[in-house]
Amino acid sequence: MKKASAPPGASSGRAPEGRPLALPLEHIDEDPMQPRSAANPGFTVHSLAELAASIRMRGIKTPISVRHHPDRPGRYIINHGARRYRASRLAQLATIPGFIDDDYSETDQVVENLQRNELTAREIANYIGRELSKGLKRGQIASNISKSAAFVTQHAALLDLPEPVALAFNEGRVRDVTTVNELVTAYKSHPGEVAAWLREDEPEITRSAVKLLRAFLGAKFGEEDEITHGTGDATVVPSAAGPPASAQATLATPAGASRWRCTGILVRHGQGEGVLVLGRRPGGEGLAWLRRADGVEVEVALAGLVPLRLLGAGD
Template structure:
């Protein structure tokens, strides 16, 4: 055990300051996973050549930051002065994490033993929604299970989005997945869900029989109206008060990318919110300290 006050981060470490692994919420999750004595995997340190009695981190910068968040006085560590500048990048690029399937199976084992999702989340230092997302992989509809098992869809968020779309439109989602060349990405699934939402509202569509590419058309009501000539449209339930917003959309910026707050999803904790990127539709939990308010508009 070495005093945390004697340890310095390596200024030449390969992770940049804006690396996702250094996000405050990511470090907080890691800290939540520690026991009272800190991480079970010790930090690798080397002697600081410029200051006798101090150490520089070889491996374990995220663990070190999480220990500081945990307000620990000492951390488990070992000294390795046989250090090479390439060691850190080699460790990072060669690290192979657990696959989504392996994580889901471990959740299933713990659930079978009586553990609740909230208990698993607390023990692993993750949010309840994170555990729920992976637990969904244990009981997928057959068409989605097929593409997941074939390795065509490994992104947990994408798989959950497909499950949501399948519940309301199983035939359409099955047809869409049946195309061997169909890309299954966050952007493509977002377009699929937008198409299904438009279809369910009564929009007419056209499909290329070879690619099943989706083209939005006018609604049946708009087509009938166009055939009858230009007639004024009646707007139902229009808000006549110019000072009131009918539907508020909060536009923000996160990590330099345009996004919006998802006001319909409950935040995981005070000071956090669900965010949705505008460019690829990715949804995630974020600290409001990392979000910049851009605009409040009417949807």
């Protein structure tokens, strides 16, 4: 393919002594296929305004990378540096420092942004989906972006989420991949309860909140629930109908860290708070023993409780 011509002095992609070119902003186009979406946190008005202010004061320290536009002679498409380009326009600059690199692929963009931690989980998943649709295997994709096969598998799972979890993920209420996977695990066992919990008006769903939800569901349904902790160790939370308090399960922690015992679950009950007594067997299904703030233990319906946090021996 014949390369498009460049403006005078820019044909080689180099200024004297290897210095970057001063590329006119009006000759540069963004890549419509770039992996970062319009919803990327780096593209918010506030984020770009901060970068523009820095550019006005200090200039651009890292040149952008562009390639010749295949269809529009004299123009360029951005390889790397869309934020710097947008912020430079906000700062009303006429030119931006950059190098021309026609040896480009979408994978190069993904790797660059992954190294800078500038891609959201959704953007990574969308890229993996496009690569899978081309017939690439997950192992090939992992090798191309220098990530593990598990990384690719985790993010590929984001392309096929249960509807309530997908809605929370797409709305940006939950961003962490591990947290999403834990939500899916909980949903498979208790779809109704998890869907109702996700309908609560919480702007952000954290990993600790999901851990607490799974512990609460384990107590509510009289089962042991394995909760992922830290680097992937399993945490076993005893059920309300389980063993006595002396046999409380221990939260697994990463190697070298101290171990922590879960002694109860703090919940909201009506207008007050109390602690679920995990080692005392309730009188029937859907019930649990609750220790109120005054120390009195009462049997209550689990359906009316709102989990707040896990408690340890010192709480």
